[in-house]
Amino acid sequence: MLGEMDLVDRLRGIVGADHVLVDDDLRAGYETDWTGRWAGTSKAVVRPGSTPEVAAVLRACGEDGVAVIPQGGNTGLVGGSVPRSERPPGSQIVLSTRRFDALGEVDARAMQVTAGAGVTIGAWRAHARSCGLDAGVDFAARDTATIGGAIATNAGGSRVLRFGTMRRQLAGIEAVLPTGDVVGSLAGLPKETAGIHWPSLLCGSEGTLGVVTRARLRLIPHFPETATAMVGAASVDDAVELLAALRSGVADLDAVELITPEALDLVSAHIGADPPVVPPADGVLLLIDCAGHRDPSDDLLAVLGSSPHVVGTAIASDPSRRARLLDFRDRITEAIAATATALGSPTFKLDVAVPVTHLAELMHTAREAAVADGCRIIPFGHLAEGNVHLNHLGVRDPEQLAATVLGRVAELGGTISAEHGIGVAKARWLPLIRSRAELDAQRRLAEALDPLRIMNPGVLAP
Ligand code: FAD
Ligand code: MLT
Ligand code: ZN
Numbered sequence: 001m002l003g004e005m006d007l008v009d010r011l012r013g014i015v016g017a018d019h020v021l022v023d024d025d026l027r028a029g030y031e032t033d034w035t036g037r038w039a040g041t042s043k044a045v046v047r048p049g050s051t052p053e054v055a056a057v058l059r060a061c062g063e064d065g066v067a068v069i070p071q072g073g074n075t076g077l078v079g080g081s082v083p084r085s086e087r088p089p090g091s092q093i094v095l096s097t098r099r100f101d102a103l104g105e106v107d108a109r110a111m112q113v114t115a116g117a118g119v120t121i122g123a124w125r126a127h128a129r130s131c132g133l134d135a136g137v138d139f140a141a142r143d144t145a146t147i148g149g150a151i152a153t154n155a156g157g158s159r160v161l162r163f164g165t166m167r168r169q170l171a172g173i174e175a176v177l178p179t180g181d182v183v184g185s186l187a188g189l190p191k192e193t194a195g196i197h198w199p200s201l202l203c204g205s206e207g208t209l210g211v212v213t214r215a216r217l218r219l220i221p222h223f224p225e226t227a228t229a230m231v232g233a234a235s236v237d238d239a240v241e242l243l244a245a246l247r248s249g250v251a252d253l254d255a256v257e258l259i260t261p262e263a264l265d266l267v268s269a270h271i272g273a274d275p276p277v278v279p280p281a282d283g284v285l286l287l288i289d290c291a292g293h294r295d296p297s298d299d300l301l302a303v304l305g306s307s308p309h310v311v312g313t314a315i316a317s318d319p320s321r322r323a324r325l326l327d328f329r330d331r332i333t334e335a336i337a338a339t340a341t342a343l344g345s346p347t348f349k350l351d352v353a354v355p356v357t358h359l360a361e362l363m364h365t366a367r368e369a370a371v372a373d374g375c376r377i378i379p380f381g382h383l384a385e386g387n388v389h390l391n392h393l394g395v396r397d398p399e400q401l402a403a404t405v406l407g408r409v410a411e412l413g414g415t416i417s418a419e420h421g422i423g424v425a426k427a428r429w430l431p432l433i434r435s436r437a438e439l440d441a442q443r444r445l446a447e448a449l450d451p452l453r454i455m456n457p458g459v460l461a462p
Contacts, residue, residue, distance in 0.1 A: 011057060015057065036341070055182060067091055072118060072147075076423065080153075080424060097146060113128065114188075118147070118148065121145050128219045129222055133219040135217070147217070151215055153420060156387065157419070159255055161255055169218045171218050173203075177209070210450075223252065226296070228317075231313050231314075232279040232283055232311040233284050239258065243356065250299045256384040263379065267328055277313065333389075345394060347392065349389065351390075353418035362414065366405050369404040387419065406432055446460075
């Protein structure tokens, strides 16, 4: 085992002294996660600027038995992007991809672009739009979350209904395995069947199989004409019935998001605005977003006007009114975080999905579990995917709460992680939805690619 300063000196020799942060205050911003629930101490934060530098850093850490925590924007919500609290500081480094911020020329014919892992979701979208195209994944953390992090967590967001998760945006990938070997291709061939498909294997691997350095990303047409509606429904089941009508009746449907009264109260107070529609006491609000080459308002209003499941509608097609409506959904997470900070205790987040026909039942279980615990629950999420974010404040017994809710999710044929990933937060609950054989095979695969077991220890590992 090389001496501690030997490794830091070696890392300085690889990436340059300016990009090896060892001082406490310089490392601090990289060592606590966005929710404030996970924090650890690293030997150093290392910021490589090229793929060969990433390879050399991984080899050096492997030789020294030091774990590597890949990090992009550090907006992950499951504890996978910061040093492990239980590990000694000298046993782990953070590998930041922020210097991988290059965006290639947009190829309008192939509808593709190459982006560095450190490019933000917002920069990817702005680059596409500067060429009359658009990005298929969008979510509120767009200005900080990175391409590499979104690939590692297979991020979803609000356009999954129409364009899929990050997995579907991947036309190619370049990554460095823990051994320092570079894999993948950025050619962006729409069709290829020639052995391991690295984008598929690495998307959702949460930094446990290697470091994504660049990606070839699909682009979508930019639909300039938008219509956004805030709609009340008397129950989740009514909202699910309306979803069926929207999916079959509105060709330009982008998103159908779910806002419960608990979330609406919090976000309205946080942004200082009253919602134009208030749901019935046991009801919900939907935020329906449409985008097309021609104004989708008429299609949307025709479906809403003929549905018996709508109790109140506000629609906007001009950009400023639309932005104000979207704020009621986009800013819920920050509203919860602000409340958690004021309470002095981190939010306890569950990110679950069930078949939409079981969503009402799941939310009933979740609310009952919150009452039993005595905590405050703020549910919201992505209705079309049956994905609800159960945010809890003031939880007394998180283990019991999670066991009750995640157990019911599994019984309903759902998943304990819809889009945030497993991280360290949910690793111990994986056996609820993965068999012993699957978990053993996953471990063997990780050991094959990471024989020294340096990549993001504890993540995805029950
Ligand atoms: P980080 O937090 O830095 O890392 C996340 C994980 O990816 C870690 O395990 C890390 O080790 C790994 N990783 C990061 N970069 C790489 C790389 N280059 N190679 C290999 N592994 C890597 N998520 C959604 O899916 N949908 C949403 O709607 C959504 N909304 C959000 C709203 C807010 C306000 C916030 C704070 C977060 C939200 N998130 C959402 C969660 C988060 O933004 C996503 O998980 C995002 O993909 C994380 O990107 P990041 O660059 O911040 O990754
Ligand atoms: C969202 O949909 O806003 C995100 O997934 C964030 C969250 O769950 O807090
Ligand atoms: Zn979400």
